[in-house]
Amino acid sequence: MRVxxxxxxxxxxxxxxxxxxxxxxxxxxxxxxxxxWFPADELPTFERFRPNTRGLAGREPPNGS
Numbered sequence: 369m370r371v372x373x374x375x376x377x378x379x380x381x382x383x384x385x386x387x388x389x390x391x392x393x394x395x396x397x398x399x400x401x402x403x404x405w406f407p408a409d410e411l412p413t414f415e416r417f418r419p420n421t422r423g424l425a426g427r428e429p430p431n432g433s
C-alpha cells in the first residue's frame with residue numbers, strides 16, 4: 369500500500385507475494401507483539417511503529433498493543 373503522507377514507503381503483507389523469498393524485509397515492526405516462536409535476525413526491530421512514521425494520527429492499535 370502506498371500512501372501520500374509517506375511516499376518513500378510501500379507496505380504490504382509478505383503473504384500476498386507469489387515468491388516471498390524474493391523480497392527481503394528491511395526491518396520488523398510490532399516486534400513487541402510477535403509470536404514467541406518467530407526467530408530474531410539481524411534486521412532492526414521496533415516495538416510498534418518505526419520512529420518518525422507519519423500519518424498515524426488516530427491509527428494506534430487497539431488496547432495500546
